[in-house]
Amino acid sequence: MVSHDFPEKWPGLLDDIKRLLGSGDIREVHAGCVAALETARAFRFRQQSDVMSKIVAELFPTLVTIATNMLQTPPSQSQEIPTMLHLILKTYKTSIVINLSAHQQSAESLVPWGQLFFAVVNLNIPKEAVPEDEDERERSEWWITKKWAYATLGRLFHRFGNPSQLPTTMQKEYSAFAQHFVSMFAPEILNIYLRQVELYVSGQNWLSKKCQYHIFSFFTECVKPKSTWTLLKPHFETLVSSFAFPHLCFTPTKQALWENDPVDYIRISVDEYESYSTPVSASTTFLFSLAGNRTKTTFMPILGFINNILRSNSPAPQRFGALNMTAALGPWIMKHPEVRNSMEHFIQQFVTPEFSSPEPYLRGIACEVVGTVAKHGMEWASEENLNANFRCIAAALDDPEFPVRVHAALSLTELIVAQESVRNQVAPQVGKVIQDLLKLSDETDLDILNHSMEVMVEQFQEELLPVAAQLTSRLCESYLRLARESSIQDSVADSSANDLESVMADADDDKTYAAMGVAKTIYTIVTSVDSSPEILAQIQEIIIPIIVYTLEAKLLGKYLFDNVYDLIDSLTFKTRSVSPSMWPVFELTYKLFKNDAVDFLEEMLPSLDNFISYGAETIKQRPDYKQMLLDIYTTAITSDHLGENDRVNGCKLAESMLLNLRGHIDDFLQSMLTTTFDGIEAAETSTLKLSLLEVTINCVLYNPAAVLPLMESTRPGSSRAFFDKWFAAIKNSEKQLPRVHDKKLSIVTLTALMEMEPGMVPEPLREGWPGIVAGALRLFKDLPKAIADRKALQEAMEEDEDDDDLDDEKVLNMEGGDDEDVWDEDSAYLEMLASEGARLRAKSEKLAAGDDDDDESEEEDIEEELGYISPLDSVNPYDAFQMRNPAGYQAATTALSVDEQTLLMEVMRIADEPPANVVA
Numbered sequence: 077m078v079s080h081d082f083p084e085k086w087p088g089l090l091d092d093i094k095r096l097l098g099s100g101d102i103r104e105v106h107a108g109c110v111a112a113l114e115t116a117r118a119f120r121f122r123q124q125s126d127v128m129s130k131i132v133a134e135l136f137p138t139l140v141t142i143a144t145n146m147l148q149t150p151p152s153q154s155q156e157i158p159t160m161l162h163l164i165l166k167t168y169k170t171s172i173v174i175n176l177s178a179h180q181q182s183a184e185s186l187v188p189w190g191q192l193f194f195a196v197v198n199l200n201i202p203k204e205a206v207p208e209d210e211d212e213r214e215r216s217e218w219w220i221t222k223k224w225a226y227a228t229l230g231r232l233f234h235r236f237g238n239p240s241q242l243p244t245t246m247q248k249e250y251s252a253f254a255q256h257f258v259s260m261f262a263p264e265i266l267n268i269y270l271r272q273v274e275l276y277v278s279g280q281n282w283l284s285k286k287c288q289y290h291i292f293s294f295f296t297e298c299v300k301p302k303s304t305w306t307l308l309k310p311h312f313e314t315l316v317s318s319f320a321f322p323h324l325c326f327t328p329t330k331q332a333l334w335e336n337d338p339v340d341y342i343r344i345s346v347d348e349y350e351s352y353s354t355p356v357s358a359s360t361t362f363l364f365s366l367a368g369n370r371t372k373t374t375f376m377p378i379l380g381f382i383n384n385i386l387r388s389n390s391p392a393p394q395r396f397g398a399l400n401m402t403a404a405l406g407p408w409i410m411k412h413p414e415v416r417n418s419m420e421h422f423i424q425q426f427v428t429p430e431f432s433s434p435e436p437y438l439r440g441i442a443c444e445v446v447g448t449v450a451k452h453g454m455e456w457a458s459e460e461n462l463n464a465n466f467r468c469i470a471a472a473l474d475d476p477e478f479p480v481r482v483h484a485a486l487s488l489t490e491l492i493v494a495q496e497s498v499r500n501q502v503a504p505q506v507g508k509v510i511q512d513l514l515k516l517s518d519e520t521d522l523d524i525l526n527h528s529m530e531v532m533v534e535q536f537q538e539e540l541l542p543v544a545a546q547l548t549s550r551l552c553e554s555y556l557r558l559a560r561e562s563s564i565q566d567s568v569a570d571s572s573a574n575d576l577e578s579v580m581a582d583a584d585d586d587k588t589y590a591a592m593g594v595a596k597t598i599y600t601i602v603t604s605v606d607s608s609p610e611i612l613a614q615i616q617e618i619i620i621p622i623i624v625y626t627l628e629a630k631l632l633g634k635y636l637f638d639n640v641y642d643l644i645d646s647l648t649f650k651t652r653s654v655s656p657s658m659w660p661v662f663e664l665t666y667k668l669f670k671n672d673a674v675d676f677l678e679e680m681l682p683s684l685d686n687f688i689s690y691g692a693e694t695i696k697q698r699p700d701y702k703q704m705l706l707d708i709y710t711t712a713i714t715s716d717h718l719g720e721n722d723r724v725n726g727c728k729l730a731e732s733m734l735l736n737l738r739g740h741i742d743d744f745l746q747s748m749l750t751t752t753f754d755g756i757e758a759a760e761t762s763t764l765k766l767s768l769l770e771v772t773i774n775c776v777l778y779n780p781a782a783v784l785p786l787m788e789s790t791r792p793g794s795s796r797a798f799f800d801k802w803f804a805a806i807k808n809s810e811k812q813l814p815r816v817h818d819k820k821l822s823i824v825t826l827t828a829l830m831e832m833e834p835g836m837v838p839e840p841l842r843e844g845w846p847g848i849v850a851g852a853l854r855l856f857k858d859l860p861k862a863i864a865d866r867k868a869l870q871e872a873m874e875e876d877e878d879d880d881d882l883d884d885e886k887v888l889n890m891e892g893g894d895d896e897d898v899w900d901e902d903s904a905y906l907e908m909l910a911s912e913g914a915r916l917r918a919k920s921e922k923l924a925a926g927d928d929d930d931d932e933s934e935e936e937d938i939e940e941e942l943g944y945i946s947p948l949d950s951v952n953p954y955d956a957f958q959m960r961n962p963a964g965y966q967a968a969t970t971a972l973s974v975d976e977q978t979l980l981m982e983v984m985r986i987a988d989e990p991p992a993n994v995v996a
Contacts, residue, residue, distance in 0.1 A: 158217035165224035226290035292358035325397030406448035431468035447487030526593025558591035595639035654691035727767035
């Protein structure tokens with residue numbers, strides 16, 4: 077592996093590589109190719125360095141010459157040539173992961189490399205040069221070399237050579253190159269690819285799956301730009317019918333998978349993330365791009381092709397392909413004003429009859445089509461037609477073929493959500509449906525079935541209430557089995573994995589995701605039975621063992637940890653209590669935080685807050701529990717392993733302690749103040765500074781008479797410094813105390829201070845003491861706007877949640893000319909990513925240069941936290957602001973201006989109103 081300290085430690089490295097490449101000895105040239113690749117890999121992600129440009133400029137001219145000369149040797153005469161070609165092409169592809177150097181943009185480099193890529197793509201590999209078995213041929217060096225040629229041409233076009241889709245942040249650097257590439261190279265690439273497809277479709281040449289994937293990906297990229305769409309447009313119907321469609325038919329490969337591993341068949345055919353780099357997924361994406369971006373030209377011809385297949389009584393595998401295309405395009409079909417209203421007739425004519433097909437895969441795809449159109453807004457004109465299809469899908473739950481049963485379950489889920497009449501028919505037999513789902517889930521560990529389970533629980537809460545505990549018990553058994561098997565897999569992986577790719581692959585195991593899905597379903601049950609405290613308490617006792625297992629087994633690297641803390645949070649919040657069997661979970665949480673899970677405080681915080689809020693009486697009697705909580709706060713603020721967000725969460729924990737355990741943590745106040753003062757001195761952002769300031773405010777609210785002298789004894793002058801910061805924030809409360817909670821906390825604390833006897837006020841504070849009332853009035857003045865802003869944010873979030881329910885929204889390009897450049901949501905998203913990447917790189921470069929000065933203009937605003945719950949939420953600040961110390965009140969009000977006195981009278985008036993009339 078090449079050192080990342082180059083060029084400092086390896087000044088002669090490039091000379092050594094060039095010497096190897098130019099030696100003429102095949103073994104040394106091979107070694108030079110390996111070294112060149114490793115060098116490119118070592119520096120591919122280094123943004124603040126011109127090392128890659130130097131590597132490219134010095135090595136790549138030699139590499140392209142070597143590769144070009146190698147192609148003059150017949151493929152069957154050398155075993156080393158395809159390996160070295162593979163290394164050289166991979167080196168080029170690796171070098172353009174992030175940037176395209178100035179040398180690579182020049183014609184001096186682009187032309188010879190482009191000719192090399194074209195020559196590799198066009199290379200006719202003799203049969204004797206590769207294995208006869210297709211799977212082995214896929215892995216042969218010659219076809220791996222071809223794959224890298226296709227992949228590199230695709231990368232050049234996608235990231236650097238497509239001017240209509242080039243993000244704004246990249247236009248200055250690549251605009252000239254992109255214009256040249258799209259006009260000179262892209263048409264040639266397209267013509268070569270079309271020729272390769274023609275040879276493949278006619279049976280004259282073979283194409284590996286990876287090469288087909290890259291061809292489809294390039295065609296997809298050609299759909300949006302006007303220049304390439306003009307060239308692709310005359311060929312799209314042929315490409316759909318002869319190149320894309322065969323991949324969507326029921327092939328012998330699919331048949332073998334169906335028979336030998338039906339679970340994997342479902343996983344690959346249903347889960348879009350399982351096989352995203354296959355020609356099947358790429359051909360589907362190509363169809364999506366045509367339908368969504370060039371709707372006026374392509375949509376009706378594609379649907380016409382589907383209809384022709386189905387009307388002509390085609391063989392079953394082709395009918396499957398046509399219905400498969402229908403299911404894939406279903407979201408767009410249900411958006412098309414001329415098509416959606418005819419879908420009921422289409423289903424009755426072509427889909428419903430397939431439920432009784434002797435071919436099981438046709439029964440399965442029939443379920444999928446009905447489920448897809450139901451999900452995307454199908455409106456049935458005939459209740460009889462709806463019921464006929466529902467009965468077919470319900471019957472398919474008992475189909476002898478496993479994939480059909482899964483498709484039926486998924487389809488039934490969509491019908492239940494979309495159609496009330498179906499929901500009513502399922503309700504009496506929902507127990508049987510749940511049993512079917514549990515059986516399918518236990519047999520397969522398919523995460524996709526958990527969504528169906530969640531829907532059943534949500535839609536049939538009343539019907540499932542009597543069996544909720546039994547259902548939870550079954551789910552917990554499944555969870556424990558999956559979690560244990562996942563843990564075993566992790567242990568094996570940990571002992572064998574020694575590189576990042578292995579770790580990534582092992583982390584992506586089905587057992588874990590299935591367990592996550594089961595945990596989410598259990599969570600759904602918890603949220604659905606909160607109307608019955610007895611059942612909820614019973615369910616809690618069933619769930620706690622799986623929580624304890626997950627924490628004791630330390631399944632931290634998985635999302636299981638997140639799911640489990642969601643369960644703890646929900647159980648303690650819904651029951652508004654902490655049962656005796658839940659306290660060991662609290663102890664485990666502390667133990668984990670102090671060892672393996674120190675960076676999981678954000679996931680733990682809601683549960684910890686609930687332990688304090690609803691288990692306060694127990695904590696008050698347990699010095700060890702109080703010490704644990706203090707230690708978590710101290711660690712959060714002082715640990716070098718934690719960041720700002722963890723420190724903010726630590727402050728929230730401290731606030732919960734101070735508000736809920738008043739009078740029972742007096743011995744901790746000095747330690748908390750010391751930790752907080754040290755934290756404020758080190759804090760860099762406004763969010764953390766405010767959080768730490770509010771811990772101090774909470775300490776004052778906890779016991780003003782004790783804390784103010786304690787501040788002075790802990791650190792002389794600290795009380796005055798604290799009040800200066802606090803009142804500076806109050807004067808600019810709209811910016812520095814922006815949230816409703818910020819203002820309420822300060823108001824009730826100022827009120828508590830006004831109740832102090834004058835003699836109890838520390839000497840450094842007496843001079844400014846009369847300003848307390850004025851500070852409170854300033855907060856009251858800004859409070860109504862903060863409340864209104866929070867309400868508006870809440871309404872906006874509810875609207876966003878409604879929008880999120882419109883899952884998988886698809887857009888048709890029905891407006892304007894169909895031959896112009898297309899800039900859609902995908903393009904806008906890439907633009908956003910590029911802009912954010914540029915911003916982060918600029919920030920990184922600024923820090924690397926030692927420029928770490930605070931830039932308040934870039935400081936992000938502190939936003940309202942709607943999910944944050946505090947004991948102060950129930951406090952009416954107007955009612956709390958009562959003058960119970962006449963002497964202090966008199967002294968404070970004499971310093972008020974006329975406007976402040978008027979505002980004071982208004983606050984008093986509101987405080988006298990009935991509680992229902994006061995918005996807080």
